[in-house]
Amino acid sequence: MNSEILFFLLAGMILVFSILTVTTRRILRAAVYLLFVLVSTAGLYFMLNYNFLAAVQLTVYAGGIVVLIIFSILLTSHISERAKMAGKFQGVMSALAVVAGATLTLITILNYSFPAKSLNEVPSDVKSIGRALVSYNENGYALPFEVVSILLLAAMIGAIIVARKEKTADKNIK
């Protein structure tokens, strides 16, 4: 019973704040609502008993990405600036498309009975997660782990190169 109350609390928070994120006109408030959505999602992961994943969600998403977004908002727009939304026609049409898609997906979800299996659960503590991440046996994830590490390196170099000021070009002009 308690877990149901907690679940509906988190679900309500996710729903309300994700809708507010995309409809509010103040950009900084949208970022804070996004933070609430991500923290509630971490709560859902805690409920599903994936503690390490919830911690990663809190540190990377809520701690890293939201801070990055807030920084870039403060760098690029005035703090009390109201965001410009699409025109009325475009807004109505997108709302129609979104409602149609959501209805279709919800009908599909509610009509399909997911066959539950009562298999024995594998432990998801940090030790077994760390072993699985560098293992190349069955149920090992060494390849995606290495691919993601190269992706992160490439993204880091790419972000530095894209965002730095070009000094050589300025010298050539003058």
Added chain:
Amino acid sequence: MTGTIPLQYFLIISTLMFFSGIFGFLTRKNLITMLMSIELILNSVNINFVAFNRYLYPDNLHGHFFTLIVIAVAAAEAAVAIAIIINIYRNFRSIEVDKVDEMKF
């Protein structure tokens, strides 16, 4: 801790979150808020992965690990996207998509 909560509830939440992200992506004009909509979409997909893993295939951790990888990809994507947005702001003095319509300046 999820004794009596059916799997469908998690899927309903992630569906509504996904489509609110789609709505934001379609109606927003600011590049950063569009990026935030993309983060919403990725996050809803993560909820799906994790819920399917816990309810239908608890004997392995595929959904768990792919959620970790999606989080890493989202972080990389946000970093590169914000670098591009700041560069656009330097050149155009604006990050509204209406005003950014030239590749070369």
